[in-house]
Amino acid sequence: MQGTPITTKASFPTTSTAAAARAKQTGDDIWRNRTDKINAELFALTYGSLVATLVKDYEDYAEVNTQLDKMGYNIGVRLIEEFLAKSSLPKCGTFVETADVISKIGFKMFLGITPTITNWSADTKEFSIIIDENPLSEFVELPDDALLPPPASTGGSAATGLWYSNILCGVLRGALEMVLLQVDVFFVSDVLRHDDATEIRVRLVRILDEDVPASDE
């Protein structure tokens, strides 16, 4: 159980319809016309091979979650460049806009999916990404011991059991950090763990300073 929903307000903050439509179009266009593709099953099996190897090597799901997050971070800090180059987006004005772009352009560009952005916190610093079709977890069934109860909904990353697609959290964290948004990203639920939905929570910690640190010469 996830506890109470973080917000049940009827109207979530949204970007203007025009901006949202534009983002969707950009994402679709990049996916359709400017993306080299590969068999999604090869991708799923390959990622599965990686996770399985980590589980075998570390013998500890919490550590595997951490490693996947780290790998994702490495990917994120590099991936942002491709993202910016291909999308040639102007700077996002608000965090709400950022979320929209992550879904409609980011996820679309790399995974061909457009997850739903929802569950905004009142201060619009937190939102959830709901993934209906997760290309990473095709063919996957988790063993019982990986299905330990989910952390409390306030939980943060102190997860128990395996968060199979945890690499996504790292990717988001790394990529957003490169555009000066420091975020916490963690899985709240995953259909692989028999939850109703696959949900990633993103929380804006702070907007980083653009100034180069003094020590950096």
Added chain:
Amino acid sequence: MSRDSSSVGGTAAATAPTAPHILDRNLAKTRTSETSLSAFAYVFAEMIQYSQKRVSGVEDLEKRSVGSRLLSPFLANFGHRVGLRELELTLWREKNPKRETRVLQMLIFINSVIWKSLFGKPADSLQKSTDNEDEYMLTDNDPVILKYISLPKELGSFNAGAFMAGIVEAVLDGCHFVSSSVNYLGVDTDKKKKASRVTAHSTASDTAPNSMTLLIKFDKSVLQRERTFDGK
């Protein structure tokens, strides 16, 4: 339900699955699905780095040769897991599935069916070695998954094609072509070091810069079986 009965003494077994069970999944569901090559390349690059980290202790001792020699099988292991599953998936989807027993038929199956389903096209050539009767070469002139992968010089003859070698090895294993080994052959090294069955090694080729060849060396027992089939 029978699937719950396997969790003996488990306390978490009470959670009722909401999504359809994995075995109820439509086999054709993702048959033609695509994802971006970039996403694959990012994950693949992380795999290579992880492999490097894991073997780096040994690599320090004798930098080039040992490092790359260990790296290949490590990456091939990743491929092996993929290959076993790909084989099963492919066979389930075949209209008239059969287990190949002849070397040539087996290789043609890999060359065409497996390669096509994984990489969207058949491999470019399949050749029998003129020097050794137990060796075959499968060439892909421009392997799609290596498109964004470039490796530092320190890695010597190592090539990320080892991943594909692992896939092919697993397919052969799965079809009971026992103890076969697949070596990566790519660009730029000497031909002489062909001894070891698990070592990745390369041969020079300037015309196709990305060209990759898998050297498939069959076990003696496989060749013996071949001869039996031929009635010799």
